[in-house]
Amino acid sequence: MATRVCIVGVAESDCGSVPDKSALQLHQQAARAACEDAGLKKEDVDGLFSCGADGMHPLQLAEYLRLRPSYVDSTQVGGSSWEFFVEHAVAALRTGMCTVALLAYGSTARSDLKRRLRTGDPPPAPRGPAQFEAPYGLTLVGKYALAARRHMHEYGTTSRQLAAVAVSANRWAQLNPRAFNHGKPITVDDALKTRMIADPLRQADCCLRTDGGGAVILTTEERARDLRNKPIRVLGAGEAISHRHMSQWEEMPDLVAVQSGRRALEQAGVTPGDIDVLEIYDAFTIMVLLTLEALGFCDRGESGPLVEAGALAPGGKLPTNTDGGGLASNHPGMRGLFLLIEATRQLRDECGARQVPKAQLAVCNGTGGYLSSCGTVVLGA
């Protein structure tokens, strides 16, 4: 049987609004804290998994951290990259290409905007395939709105059901003192009163833009035995990609989580009914509905009614995005790493007021790009 791989350390950097730290500093702050959490030293880290907006990101990051890893992966498929990294780290650890894998991320997405160092929605350069899309003013939110509108057409999904996704995340955030929207409860009616950004998506359907970083450390089960925490086992992982431009996503609104999820769940030998906690990438409310259906947590078209009935909220039968998600806790540019951190904490029974009782099995599903890439990870206590 193949060597089992475990998550042995997790940490966040300062998150929320962090105007006084650089993105690289947030990487380091999180990496240091994750090593401390695991009971490992910097010298133990020999695998580096990270990506950012810049080219050659791992060179810059390894230089700043003064790491000389024997194995590097900087797959960049958007916010789901960290779920892809888990699958890649499992392969690298099993084959001995590295012995301790560090997944790290940091971004000052919020402060950069405030300092006007970048725009929230840079238009694509109109060259290559993008020349057929760029002249028409399709914004980032508009891309997700196309999928939402199609889902509404096929299944009768409503704006109230989308709003219910935002409210569910917000309710979890009220239980998490670190969540950006902690202390700021909203109702479905509040969500429906927010301004329209790209019909049918309103402001409440869109994630936060925060600063923040995180780190996750994986190693083999054998090595994990001597470390500080209860190891959280990677039971299954899968990845899949579909498109870069919306016109090329032939199966819209079906996410490729259909493929990544099947592989991950089959490897783990579990079905959706076995899962105790779900962490689903939620840059926009529609992503949660599409993911629930693609992973088989409900039939196609059933996700809206399911969420409206409160299944994802605290006390529901499918506790989802238990830290408040990207909609209400944090979303520093890319969020995939934070899904792994929260799932690990739930499985370690560390979550206090938001702890899902007796959580033994968790699924993390990252979706990146423009609903273009999905990585699914099944974790077990």
Place this chain on the structure above:
Amino acid sequence: MNRAAALAPHLPIIDAESEPFWAATKKRQFLIRHCTACGRNHFYPRHYCPYCWSEACEWQAACGKGRIYSYTVIHHNDIPPFRDMLPYIVALIDLDEGVRVIANIVECTPDVVHVGLPVEVIYEYIDDDITLPQFRPSNQS
């Protein structure tokens, strides 16, 4: 600022692969690619067929009619010229030839647009290099 100037940063940078398409829109033709090896059509245009990787692709004129697969009405965009067009419609359109294209839906208000709406191509002259295909509800005069 006029539309052509404001749109300039977003206009196609024409390359060898796309040049025949943009030359044709100037003549009010919408070209797609047809693969004579596997028989499938594709768009945006590639030199090789994306389905079977054959090089045996040729340009074909589409009839310019199709139906809206999905759409969005954009209410927020800070970037010119789009900020001055708000609200405007961006749609995915399935052409009768079986390919999906993206464009604005023009010459109508957002309330008449829906998934499945029959649309037809029109051509918007921008400057001497670029004529953009756009779509409007079919059966208009």
